[in-house]
Amino acid sequence: MATAREYLADWMMPHMWCSGCGNGIVLGALCRVLAELGLGRNEVVITTGIGCWGKADDYMSTSAFHGTHGRALPAATGIKCGNPNLTVLALMGDGDGATIGGNHLIHSARRNIDLTAIVVNNYNYGMTGGQYSGTTPAGKRTTTSPAGNPEREFDLCRVVAAAGAPYVARATVYHVTLMERLIKEAIQKKGFAFVEVASGCPTHYGRLNKIVGPVKMMEWFRDSAVRLGQGEGPLVIGKLVDEDVPDFLERYEALRANTAVDTERDTGR
Amino acid sequence: MGKIRFIQGNEAIAEGALAAGARFYAGYPITPSSEIAEIAARRMLEVGGIYLQMEDEIASMAAIIGASCAGSKSFTATSGPGFSLMQENLGLAVMAEVPCVVVDVQRSGPSTGLATKPAQADVMQAKWGRHGDQEIIALSPTSVQECFDLTVKAFNLSERFRVPVILLADEIVGHMRENVEIPDEVEVWPRRLPTVPPEEYRPFRPDADGVPPLAFYGSEYVFHITGSMHDETGYASNDPKNAQRKVQRLHDKIHKNRAHLTFVRTRIPPEAKVVLVAYGVTARSARAAMEMAGPGVGLLELVTLWPFPDEEVREALAGGKVAVVPEMNLGQVGREVSRATSAEVVGVNKANGEPITPYEILDTLKGVM
Numbered sequence: 001m002a003t004a005r006e007y008l009a010d011w012m013m014p015h016m017w018c019s020g021c022g023n024g025i026v027l028g029a030l031c032r033v034l035a036e037l038g039l040g041r042n043e044v045v046i047t048t049g050i051g052c053w054g055k056a057d058d059y060m061s062t063s064a065f066h067g068t069h070g071r072a073l074p075a076a077t078g079i080k081c082g083n084p085n086l087t088v089l090a091l092m093g094d095g096d097g098a099t100i101g102g103n104h105l106i107h108s109a110r111r112n113i114d115l116t117a118i119v120v121n122n123y124n125y126g127m128t129g130g131q132y133s134g135t136t137p138a139g140k141r142t143t144t145s146p147a148g149n150p151e152r153e154f155d156l157c158r159v160v161a162a163a164g165a166p167y168v169a170r171a172t173v174y175h176v177t178l179m180e181r182l183i184k185e186a187i188q189k190k191g192f193a194f195v196e197v198a199s200g201c202p203t204h205y206g207r208l209n210k211i212v213g214p215v216k217m218m219e220w221f222r223d224s225a226v227r228l229g230q231g232e233g234p235l236v237i238g239k240l241v242d243e244d245v246p247d248f249l250e251r252y253e254a255l256r257a258n259t260a261v262d263t264e265r266d267t268g269r
Numbered sequence: 270m271g272k273i274r275f276i277q278g279n280e281a282i283a284e285g286a287l288a289a290g291a292r293f294y295a296g297y298p299i300t301p302s303s304e305i306a307e308i309a310a311r312r313m314l315e316v317g318g319i320y321l322q323m324e325d326e327i328a329s330m331a332a333i334i335g336a337s338c339a340g341s342k343s344f345t346a347t348s349g350p351g352f353s354l355m356q357e358n359l360g361l362a363v364m365a366e367v368p369c370v371v372v373d374v375q376r377s378g379p380s381t382g383l384a385t386k387p388a389q390a391d392v393m394q395a396k397w398g399r400h401g402d403q404e405i406i407a408l409s410p411t412s413v414q415e416c417f418d419l420t421v422k423a424f425n426l427s428e429r430f431r432v433p434v435i436l437l438a439d440e441i442v443g444h445m446r447e448n449v450e451i452p453d454e455v456e457v458w459p460r461r462l463p464t465v466p467p468e469e470y471r472p473f474r475p476d477a478d479g480v481p482p483l484a485f486y487g488s489e490y491v492f493h494i495t496g497s498m499h500d501e502t503g504y505a506s507n508d509p510k511n512a513q514r515k516v517q518r519l520h521d522k523i524h525k526n527r528a529h530l531t532f533v534r535t536r537i538p539p540e541a542k543v544v545l546v547a548y549g550v551t552a553r554s555a556r557a558a559m560e561m562a563g564p565g566v567g568l569l570e571l572v573t574l575w576p577f578p579d580e581e582v583r584e585a586l587a588g589g590k591v592a593v594v595p596e597m598n599l600g601q602v603g604r605e606v607s608r609a610t611s612a613e614v615v616g617v618n619k620a621n622g623e624p625i626t627p628y629e630i631l632d633t634l635k636g637v638m
Contacts, residue, residue: 012504042467042491047335057493058505063486065338066495066505068361071331074295074323078332081293081319082339083487107324249319256314 007031007041009061016055018126020206020214022173022199023053026120027060029180030089034062037187044087047076049096051127052201053120056091070101073108076115084114084249087187094121098154099134105156109163109192114247116186116193119156122201130204137234141208155234160194161241167193168241173200174221175237182239191247198225198235271452278416278442279304279346281449282372283312285420286344288455291370292318293343295332297325297351300385301440302374305346326351330358333369338494340485342424346372348440349391350381353398359433360399361496363519366473366481368427368460370420372436374443375549377622386622387440389549390598395435396575402516404523406530407435407575409548413447419572425458426530430522431480437574439597441550441624463490471501473515479522523576530573533581537567543637544569544585546594546606550624555595557627562634571602579609586612591637593617595625613637 008031017023034044044062048054050069057064067075072090080088090097097105097119108115124142125131132142132149135156139148161168167189171179179197186193200206200217211220221235228238246254276284283305286294294309306322313320318341323329326347333343347355352373362369375391377383395407406426408419416438423434463470463482472492475481481501484490493503498515500506523530537544541564547555548571559568569585571578582605586592592610594603595617603616617633619625 009504042487042489045339045486055505057495061491063491064493064495065335065486066493066497067331067334067365068357068496071327071358074328074331075335077321077323077328078293078295078335078337078343079339079486080335081295081321081332082336082341082343083485086339086487103324104328107328252319259314 002035002041004031004035007034007061009059012058015059017052018203020200020202020217021052022122022197023056023120025173025176026118026179026197026199027056029176029183030118033180033184033187036184039087043085044089045079047072047079047088047090049092049101051093051095051125052122053091053093054096070096070099070104072096073101073104073115073117077108077113080113080115081249088115089187090115090117092117092119093126094119094123094133094135095125098156102134105160106163109160109165109194112164112166112191112245112247114191114249116195118183118195118197120197120199121156122199122205124201124205126201126204130201130208142205143208156196157194157240165194165241166191166243166245169194169239170196170198170237172198172221172225172235172237174218175225178237185239191245271450273448273450275446275448276413277304277444277446278410278413278438279374279444280308281413281416282346282420282436282438283308284451285417286370286424287312287316288451289342289421289424290457291342291344291424292316293333293336293341294318294345295321295323295329295336295343296345296347297323297329299348299351301376301443302346302348302372305372305374326354327357330355330371334358334362334365334367337367337369338486340487344370344372346374348374348376349378349388352391352394356398360401360403362433363399363403363405364496365494366431366483367433367494368431368483369433370423370427370436371433372420372438375437375439377620383622385440387550387624388597388620388622389439389551390601390620391437392574392598392601395437402520404432404520405435405575406430406432406523406573407437408572409437409574410442411549411552411570412442413445414449416442417449417451421455425456428458428460429480430526430530431483432523437549439549467491472503473499474501475518475522479518479525527576531576531578531581532572533578534570534572535585537569537585538564540564541567541590543567543591543593543634545630546571546582546592546602548574548596548602551595551597554625554627554630558630558634561627561631562638565638566634574602577605577609582606582609586610591615593630593633593637595630597625
């Protein structure tokens with residue numbers, strides 16, 4: 001059985017992420033989970049779009065598909081339909097998953113295609129220099145909201161839950177054990193499983209919002225996250241939705257079995 | 270012996286795709302291509318394939334690329350505005366060298382235009398709709414039979430050259446009904462799979478013809494596919510030499526294999542002084558106009574639009590012949606004929622959502638003969 005290390009493309013190191021970035025923490029968790037689940041590197045396909053977390057596939061030794069900005073989910077959808085035996089993971093940042101790809105996110109959740117979507121939310125566009133995204137909180141500063149963000153932010157987990165995803169969970173890069181458990185459950189979940197990982201971008205978001213340095217970012221997550229059922233707040237962490245409903249391919253096959261006769265009659269074939 | 274069916278062009282396209290082995294369709298409905306989606310939705314249930322109605326054309330294009338990588342022959346169908354939305358991921362398919370077929374049943378534009386009326390104005394969009402230097406294959410059917418035959422050919426060329434192939438149909442061939450012979454079996458070009466041991470597989474290392482073998486996700490091969498600049502391993506590379514080599518190879522694998530993918534039909538009497546250059550449904554009016562005009566007129570039908578059949582056009586127009594190019598746009602292929610030859614080019618152009626009649630072509634022929 002492969003060790004966590006073997007899922008890492010160590011020949012691609014050093015990685016390009018800034019010091020203090022949370023992406024490496026999520027990548028490490030993901031590699032450990034794949035090892036625990038004993039999945040072959042050829043049985044897993046990672047899809048990504050563009051952005052800092054969208055570079056994650058470069059550092060993975062599994063099969064991968066690095067597509068266009070915001071399109072990791074529809075590509076993953078096609079891959080899953082092309083070979084339903086594959087474990088397909090879509091890794092997206094908040095730009096990819098929530099902003100340019102927001103339409104794909106809600107429809108993938110509604111369609112309930114059997115995928116795991118992991119959105120690493122660092123509240124801004126890190127790759128292009130720290131502009132505001134669909135998850136940048138109202139009033140927060142970025143390079144394109146110098147006086148504060150005039151727009152309101154998505155609560156991604158609520159959006160995805162409302163769109164019908166059977167599994168929705170949130171962790172932060174401070175809560176690594178929880179994150180690993182949630183990612184593992186999400187991969188094992190049949191249907192569209194969504195994990196949001198709140199992550200720090202000390203280079204852009206932290207610096208502009210006076211949370212200076214990686215340690216301060218970690219303390220911010222430690223102090224602002226609230227475990228599910230233990231209070232209110234914008235950053236409730238834990239498993240928020242866990243339901244059992246037939247996924248898209250299951251429904252499709254059931255309908256195929258039921259409608260074969262009708263189809264013949266309708267077309268006169 | 271196959272069976273003869275009296276069907277619509279759009280149905281022939283869907284049947285051609287299934288005959289070629291397509292088992293995945295992802296699309297977003299748009300007139301005048303919608304029947305392809307409707308037939309695919311029904312027929313995929315019957316043949317064990319999957320029909321997916323995506324949230325938009327961007328997602329549709331991404332999904333067919335993904336399905337193809339996972340081993341399912343895939344296609345989508347759209348019309349002008351939807352084709353515009355597909356350009357982003359069509360570029361990805363070119364860069365990542367993923368076979369798939371995109372059917373564009375052309376309609377009037379720009380923008381929503383005369384939404385359901387025919388046009389042939391996506392010729393340049395097919396070639397240059399994406400950013401970056403790249404080559405693409407585009408085929409243009411003139412009849413319902415050809416809707417079937419060229420769809421099969423599109424899949425075969427796509428697999429053979431690891432490139433997305435565009436079937437540039439138009440509203441008229443898409444919606445007209447004709448007898449079509451559907452053979453029991455068609456020639457299917459199988460995907461060239463790697464033969465090396467898994468650890469030696471490089472998804473972007475070309476064979477002698479410039480085309481790399483492509484494995485399936487889930488097979489014993491582990492590999493990366495990417496739209497970012499990459500080396501033979503499929504991992505990102507910013508090396509300028511590698512980038513130049515990659516872009517050049519994308520060009521060369523089409524251009525150096527032109528003999529396998531450039532199709533034209535030529536009927537040029539020895540005494541012809543004028544040659545009609547036509548494609549798609551307009552070629553039918555050109556045929557009729559040629560009959561009416563007499564032996565001074567020849568006809569060159571372009572089945573392959575991209576890569577543009579430069580040599581065939583040059584040859585057909587040699588000896589100071591005049592080219593008359595009827596097309597339902599303001600001169601997209603006419604300009605290509607001018608680029609390829611020194612011949613005088615006279616266009617018969619119409620962009621009002623109506624077909625070009627044989628008489629309109631005849632009028633122009635009389636003027637130049």
